[in-house]
Structures are given as C-alpha cells and as structure tokens.
Amino acid sequence: MRTSEAVYNATWCRRLKLTSQNVLDKPCPHARQTYHITNSSVSEMFSVALLAVCLLFGLLYLWYKNEKRKYADLDKLPGPTPHFFYGNALEFGNNIIESFSNIERLFNTYGPILRIWQNGIRLSVFVVDPDIVEYFLSSNVHIKKSAGYDLYQPWLGQGLINNTGELWRKHRKILTPAFHLKILEQFSDSFHKAGHVLIQKLKQQEGKDIDIYKFIILYAMDAICDSSMRIDVNAQETGDTTYIDAVKRFLEIYLTRFFSIFNKYEFFFQFAPEYKQYREDIEYLQSFTRKVIEQRKHERATNPVQEETDEFGRRKRKKVFLDILLDSNSMTDQEIREEVDTFMFGGHDTISSTISFALFELAKYPDLQEKLLEEIEAVVGVDKEEPITLRHLNDMGLMDRVVKEVLRLYPAAPLIERELEQDLILNGLKYPKGTTISFHFYIQHRRPELFPDPTKFDPDRFLPENVASRHTFAYVPFSAGPRNCIGQKYATINMKITIANILRNFEVYPVVPAHTPILANDAVLKSTNGLPIKLKLR
Numbered sequence: 001m002r003t004s005e006a007v008y009n010a011t012w013c014r015r016l017k018l019t020s021q022n023v024l025d026k027p028c029p030h031a032r033q034t035y036h037i038t039n040s041s042v043s044e045m046f047s048v049a050l051l052a053v054c055l056l057f058g059l060l061y062l063w064y065k066n067e068k069r070k071y072a073d074l075d076k077l078p079g080p081t082p083h084f085f086y087g088n089a090l091e092f093g094n095n096i097i098e099s100f101s102n103i104e105r106l107f108n109t110y111g112p113i114l115r116i117w118q119n120g121i122r123l124s125v126f127v128v129d130p131d132i133v134e135y136f137l138s139s140n141v142h143i144k145k146s147a148g149y150d151l152y153q154p155w156l157g158q159g160l161i162n163n164t165g166e167l168w169r170k171h172r173k174i175l176t177p178a179f180h181l182k183i184l185e186q187f188s189d190s191f192h193k194a195g196h197v198l199i200q201k202l203k204q205q206e207g208k209d210i211d212i213y214k215f216i217i218l219y220a221m222d223a224i225c226d227s228s229m230r231i232d233v234n235a236q237e238t239g240d241t242t243y244i245d246a247v248k249r250f251l252e253i254y255l256t257r258f259f260s261i262f263n264k265y266e267f268f269f270q271f272a273p274e275y276k277q278y279r280e281d282i283e284y285l286q287s288f289t290r291k292v293i294e295q296r297k298h299e300r301a302t303n304p305v306q307e308e309t310d311e312f313g314r315r316k317r318k319k320v321f322l323d324i325l326l327d328s329n330s331m332t333d334q335e336i337r338e339e340v341d342t343f344m345f346g347g348h349d350t351i352s353s354t355i356s357f358a359l360f361e362l363a364k365y366p367d368l369q370e371k372l373l374e375e376i377e378a379v380v381g382v383d384k385e386e387p388i389t390l391r392h393l394n395d396m397g398l399m400d401r402v403v404k405e406v407l408r409l410y411p412a413a414p415l416i417e418r419e420l421e422q423d424l425i426l427n428g429l430k431y432p433k434g435t436t437i438s439f440h441f442y443i444q445h446r447r448p449e450l451f452p453d454p455t456k457f458d459p460d461r462f463l464p465e466n467v468a469s470r471h472t473f474a475y476v477p478f479s480a481g482p483r484n485c486i487g488q489k490y491a492t493i494n495m496k497i498t499i500a501n502i503l504r505n506f507e508v509y510p511v512v513p514a515h516t517p518i519l520a521n522d523a524v525l526k527s528t529n530g531l532p533i534k535l536k537l538r
C-alpha cells in the first residue's frame with residue numbers, strides 16, 4: 001500500500017473509530033473497498049460504453065434496414081448485386097471513358113430499366129424506356145434535379161440547370177423571353193460574324209488532318225459571348241483557351257466525382273491532389289463572367305441606346321440575354337452571375353460537340369454533302385457571303401434531318417437525372433421519395449427497337465412518315481416537358497448556320513486510316529481522341 005493511501009485510510013479509520021494498528025496490521029477494509037470501487041467503475045463504464053456502442057449499431061442497423069426497405073419494390077428490378085456499404089458504386093470505373101462504357105454494359109446485361117444502388121441505402125433507376133421517360137419528363141411535379149447536380153454548384157450556383165421549385169419557376173419565367181424568335185433572329189448576325197473568322201481560320205488548314213472540335217469550340221465561345229452578352233472575346237483570333245481548358249478540367253472532375261464513393265463529398269474531395277487546381281479554375285471561370293457583366297453594365301451606362309449596327313447586317317439589335325437579366329430588377333448580382341455562367345456552360349460546349357460530330361459524320365458521306373449544298377444554294381443562293389436567316393433555315397428540310405440524326409447518335413447531354421420529391425406507384429412498383437431516376441439518352445437513341453440498324457447514320461429516320469410511327473419520347477436530345485432545354489432553338493439555329501457556312505466553303509473528307517472516336521461523357525458527350533477530318537476549299 002502506498003504511504004499516501006495508508007494515511008488517507010488511517011484518517012478515515014480514525015473517523016470510524018478504528019485504531020491505526022487495526023488499520024495497518026489487518027488488511028484495511030477501506031483499502032480493499034477503494035480498490036474494488038475503482039475496478040468495478042472501470043468495468044461498469046466499459047459495460048455502459050459497450051452497451052451504448054451496441055445500441056448505436058443496433059439503431060444504425062434498424063435505420064439501414066428501414067432505408068433499404070423503402071426500396072423493397074424497386075430492388076426487384078434487375079441490376080448488379082450490391083455491396084451492403086457501397087452498393088454498386090464500383091460498377092462505373094475510375095474515369096469518364098470507363099463510366100461511359102460500363103453504363104452501356106449494364107443496359108446490355110439488365111435491359112431498358114434497371115436498378116443501381118448508389119451506396120448501401122440510396123437507389124437509382126436507370127431508364128431508356130420511352131414510356132417511363134415520358135412519364136417523368138412530362139411531369140410538372142418531378143422537376144427536382146438529383147444530388148449529382150449539386151456538384152455543379154461550386155461553379156454554377158443556383159443557376160437554371162441546378163435549381164428547383166419556386167426559384168426555378170421564377171428564373172425560367174424571366175429567362176424565357178431571351179429565347180424568343182425575335183431575339184434569336186438577331187443572333188444570326190453573331191453566328192455569321194464569328195463564322196466568318198472560323199472560315200478564315202479553316203482556310204489556313206486546307207489539306208491537313210485537323211481535329212475540328214478545337215476550331216469549333218473557339219468559334220462557339222465567340223458566338224455565345226457576342227450573341228447573348230454582346231461582348232467580343234476574340235477567342236478565335238487570340239487562340240486563348242484558358243476559359244475552355246478550365247471548363248474541361250472542371251467537367252472531367254465533375255463526372256469523376258459524380259461516380260465516386262467519397263470524392264463527391266467536399267469533405268473528402270478537399271484532400272484530393274486536384275482540389276487546388278479545381279478551386280483556381282472555378283475562381284477563374286466566375287471572375288471571367290463577373291468581368292463580362294461589369295463590361296456590359298458599363299456599356300449600357302455610357303451608351304443607353306439599345307440599338308446598334310454592325311459591319312454585317314447593319315440591323316438594329318434589341319435586348320440580348322444579359323440585358324434581360326439586368327433589366328429584370330428582381331435578380332441579385334450573384335443570381336445574374338450564376339445564370340450567365342449557366343448559359344456559358346450550356347451554350348458553348350454542347351454546340352461545339354454537335355457541330356464537330358456532324359462534320360465528322362458528313363465527311364464519310366460525300367453524296368449527302370452534295371445534296372446538302374444543293375439545298376443550301378437553292379434556298380440561300382450561290383453567294384457564299386449571303387447571310388443565312390431563320391426563314392432560310394425553315395426551308396432546309398435535309399439540314400434539319402441531318403442535325404437531328406447527329407443528335408440521335410451523339411446527344412450532347414447523354415445523361416440527365418431527377419430526384420423524386422414524393423412517393424409514387426408506377427407499373428405496380430413503389431418509387432419512394434428520394435429515388436434518383438437516370439435518363440440515358442445516348443443508350444436510348446441507339447436502341448434497335450426504337451431505331452433499327454441504330455449505328456447507321458441515316459437522316460431519313462426523321463422524314464415525317466418515319467417520325468409518325470415512333471414513340472414521341474424515343475428521341476429526346478433536348479430533354480422534354482417543363483424542364484426541357486431552354487436553349488434548344490438557339491442551339492439549332494447556331495448549329496445549322498455554322499454547318500451550312502462550312503459546307504458552302506469546303507468539301508469535308510475523312511482522314512486515312514479511318515478514325516474511331518472513343519466516346520465519353522463529362523456532362524457533355526465528347527470524343528476523347530478527337531474528331532479528325534480534312535478540308536478542301538470549294
């Protein structure tokens with residue numbers, strides 16, 4: 001026994017009228033008692049802790065079972081065997097090429113509607129069945145985007161692509177007039193102006209193997225900035241790809257995070273090696289937009305007249321997209337910045353990808369090119385400088401079918417998602433609130449049941465008689481229903497004018513040996529190994 005303890009016990013024994021002799025000669029009852037109290041409190045504490053842990057695990061287990069039970073019906077859908085913790089998250093691979101081809105494999109294995117456990121307790125339904133696609137996309141209730149869209153937020157904030165509910169309704173209402181045909185009509189000037197530079201740049205590439213995407217993306221930057229914000233960024237002249245590169249890196253990380261188990265959470269992702277660059281890119285992209293807005297505000301303040309002339313049409317131009325936001329008076333500076341970022345994102349990459357795929361496909365079909373040229377010349381005339389108007393485009397049936405067929409084979413937005421905000425019963429299955437519905441347009445557009453001989457490039461699929469016999473929701477490159485693409489008309493006009501201008505100036509050839517694109521989805525469908533073609537001046 002230690003001295004201090006003996007003194008302590010002796011004191012207590014005196015108080016209890018025992019002699020120190022008794023205390024010190026015999027085993028002291030208090031000393032024993034003290035020892036026993038310590039021992040039992042540790043074991044008691046241990047038991048309580050154990051009980052608490054068991055209880056916690058028990059509760060977690062019950063919660064896990066309960067969460068899983070919500071999906072009892074949907075779990076009956078075909079799909080790969082899930083792991084209890086990470087579900088089917090490992091099915092997608094580690095990069096955008098793997099995830100793209102793995103999704104195709106899943107549909108080939110399990111059919112047009114399958115279930116994927118995102119983790120142990122959250123389930124997604126993947127669909128390429130037009131009936132189910134119609135049910136969800138045409139709904140006014142199921143308009144909420146899935147949690148995956150939150151990954152856009154660091155860049156796009158609460159812009160139109162991300163937001164939902166009342167905020168979405170308010171912004172959609174403010175923005176819709178910006179895409180009125182009257183406004184779009186003026187945009188053809190911008191497409192011609194930027195297109196003129198594109199043709200000059202392409203002339204310097206005559207006879208060479210070129211990746212056409214690299215030229216079109218700079219063109220699209222000039223076109224979107226001029227048409228919707230009336231700002232000259234001169235991307236084609238300067239060859240400055242800083243903005244484009246930052247978008248590319250952001251989107252690649254976006255899709256990798258989308259399918260990752262941990263990195264989709266900022267808490268984990270902040271430790272990833274690419275995090276610093278990611279943050280710098282976002283800062284660059286947002287400061288670019290802030291500058292554009294400030295520039296426009298300054299111009300409006302110094303030159304309040306809303307009508308301008310330009311070197312091409314000398315037309316009087318009215319409000320553009322950014323003016324409508326600035327005039328709305330019901331949006332904060334941050335909301336305006338987020339919508340401009342959203343339009344920059346929606347407006348340049350999708351269009352560039354589609355125009356590039358169109359030229360890549362047309363290069364393989366010289367007869368089709370000739371027919372298109374005949375159509376263009378019959379409608380617009382043989383003068384290559386004659387601007388193509390919306391009225392001209394209305395008379396170009398073949399061009400319309402070609403662009404539609406390109407978007408069938410290469411839908412620029414190949415995957416979109418919704419998250420259910422309430423329970424529903426569909427085809428006898430309960431879809432609980434929180435279920436993610438994934439629509440895979442790339443796979444759907446290549447289903448042989450919907451498009452026979454699906455890999456064949458055949459614009460005649462869009463002849464009226466062929467369209468009439470198809471499900472209305474078999475072909476949905478711009479989505480459909482209340483949350484369809486607000487930029488659909490803008491995109492179509494831009495793409496048709498650009499393709500027509502290139503065909504008026506060049507014959508397009510494939511490279512030798514033939515090139516097979518390796519496709520991937522980084523939110524926009526891309527060829528990861530480029531889209532090489534050859535041009536010959538007409």
Ligand code: HEM
Nearest residue numbers: 160161346347350412413416477478479483485486487491
């Ligand atoms: C080939 C070109 C394009 C394709 C294939 C395309 C496709 C789509 C698709 C499929 C959606 C639905 C997204 C979803 O539900 O998650 C969408 C939405 C959207 N698109 Fe496009 N898009 C294109 C061009 C454009 C352009 C040029 C702009 C803007 C100038 C634009 C702006 C938007 C916006 C803001 C939304 C969100 C609409 C909303 O939720 O209310 N898009 N687009």
